[in-house]
Amino acid sequence: MSPECVIGVDLGGTKLLAGVVDSDLNVHHRVHRMVRGLGQRELLDMAVEAVEEARASTTSEVAAVGFGIPCLIDQRRGMATMAVNLPLRDVPFRDLMAERLGLPVEVDNDGNVAALAEWRAGAAQGATDVVLLTIGTGIGGGLIVNGAPCRGAIGAGAELGHITIDLDGPPCQGHCPNNGCLETLASGTALAREGRRIAGEQPDSAVGRAFADGREITGALITELAHDGDAAAIEALTLIGTNLGIGIASYLNVFNPDVVVIGGGVIAAGELLLAPARAEAVRRALPTMSAHAQIVPAQFGTEAGLVGAAALALENVANGVR
C-alpha cells in the first residue's frame, strides 16, 4: 500500500461498509456494521467507531475520509438534508464528522459516489460524460459532465430516478411528491409489483407457482426464475427494462453521454434487463445520441459506494480542498 491512504464509507439504509483504500482504489481492511433501526445519534456514533476501527487497522497515514449516503446533500455546508431510509435530516454531516474524527471529511450522495467509482476505475473510465443509474428499491443517479462530477447548484442534483416518464403514472414514494417517475416504473419495487401481477395472470408459470406457494415475490426472486428460463419472469424483466429504456433515451438526448452505466441490485438480471432497455432507448433517442453512447452494466457491485466514497476523499486530497 502507498504510504498515504483514505477511508471510504458506504453508509446505506441497511448496513455500513467502510474500508481503507489506497491511491489506486484498492480496498484493504473492510469494516461492516448493521444500520437498520438506529436513531440519528446512534448512527453517527457508529459511523465514527467504524472509521476509527478501519483507521486502527492500517499502518498507513489516513489523509481523509469520504462518505456516500442515500440522502439529499447540500454541498454548500456539507449538510445531509433529507433521507428516506436513514434517520438524517438537516445534519451538518461533513463538519460534524470532521470534528469528531480530526480528519478532512467529504460527503456525497450514494449515486454520485458510485458514478465517481465507475468513472475513475470502472465501466466509464476515460469518458468525459457519464450517466449512472442504480436500480434498487428506488433509482439513484450520478453524473459526470464535461469531465467532472455534476451535482447542481447546492449539490442536491442528479436525482435521476425522479423524471416523469408517464404524466398519469402511479404516485412516487418517500419524499417525492410526483407521479409517473422513472423510479415508479423501472425500480426493483416496480419489478416486484409487475412480477406479482404477472404471477396472478399466469398461475402455471414458475413465478405464478411461487406466488401460490406464498413466497414473497421480490425482484431477486424474479431475476432468479428468469435466469432459470421462466417466461413470465422474463416478461416482468422485459417490461421493467423497457421502462428503463424510456428514461435512458431521455438522458441520451439531454446529456449526449459517452456511456450510460446501470448498477444496483436489479442489474443482477444482466442482459435480461439491459437488452430490452437498450432496444427501447435506441427506438426513442435521437440517432446521433444513441449511435455515440454505450449502455453497460456497472463494474463495481456491492463495493461501488465504498470505492466511490474513497475516490471522493482522494479527489479532495489531490485538490487540497479543506
Next chain:
Amino acid sequence: MSPECVIGVDLGGTKLLAGVVDSDLNVHHRVHRMVRGLGQRELLDMAVEAVEEARASTTSEVAAVGFGIPCLIDQRRGMATMAVNLPLRDVPFRDLMAERLGLPVEVDNDGNVAALAEWRAGAAQGATDVVLLTIGTGIGGGLIVNGAPCRGAIGAGAELGHITIDLDGPPCQGHCPNNGCLETLASGTALAREGRRIAGEQPDSAVGRAFADGREITGALITELAHDGDAAAIEALTLIGTNLGIGIASYLNVFNPDVVVIGGGVIAAGELLLAPARAEAVRRALPTMSAHAQIVPAQFGTEAGLVGAAALALENVANGVR
C-alpha cells in the same frame, strides 16, 4: 465601441440575423437576410455575404465570428450534423466558414447560444447551473452546468425538448423517433393544436369564433386572445404551461439549477404560461430543488441567438481557442 469586436450570427430556419457585437455584448450594425427556400450552397454563400457586410460596416477589428444554428452539432469537428428546418446535413460548418471568412469561427446549437446569452448578460447572470428552454415551433434547450456550457460528449446534447413525459403520447416531429416528448405536449405547435381542439369545443369563445371565421389558429393568435381575456385561449395556455411544468420538474430534479429560463416565441404569453408551469413544477419536483430554483422568462427576445453567438465567439477569443 472597444477596439476589438466579434460578429454574432443567428442563422434560423426563416431568417438570418447578424450583428457586430462589442465585448460588453452590445449590438451594433445589424444585418438581416431571408433564409427560407435556399439550398445548402446558397445558404452558405448568403451567410458569408452577411458576415462580410457586417464586417465592412465597422472600423473595429473583428476578432472572431460565432454562429448559432438550429441544428445538431458535432463539436469534435464543428460539423452541422442534422437540422429540421435548414438544408444542412453533415456540413463541416466551422472549418468551411473559417476558411471562407479568414477569421476564427465558432458554431453551436441555437439553444446553447441562447443559454450563453442569458447567462452572460441576461436572466441567469451570476448562476452556476442554468436550464434554458426555448418554446417555439419545437422546444430547444441550453445548459450551464458547474459554471460552464454543457454540450455533451460530441457537443450534440441539451436536446431538452426530447425527454419523454408521456410514454404513450403523440409522435414527435422531424428527426426525433420518439413519442410523448415534452416538445409534442408543450411547444407552440402543441399550443396551436390544443387551441384548435378547444375552439371546436367552445364555439362561443373568442378562439371558437376566430376558428369559425376561418382564421388560422396559431400560438400567437391564442396568446393575443388570452391577453384580451378569452377564457378558452387562457385554458389552452394553462394546459401547455402545465405540461411545460412537468418537464421543468424533471430538470429541477436532474440539474438542481439556480434558475430555469423560458424563452422562445411562446413566452410572449408571459405569466399566462409561466404561472401554471411554476405551479406544476412545484407540485412535482423534490421540494429541495423547487425551493432553490427560480423559473423566469428570458431577458433577450429575438436577439438571444445573435448575442449568444457573439458570446460564444468572445469566449473563445478569451480562451485563445483556434
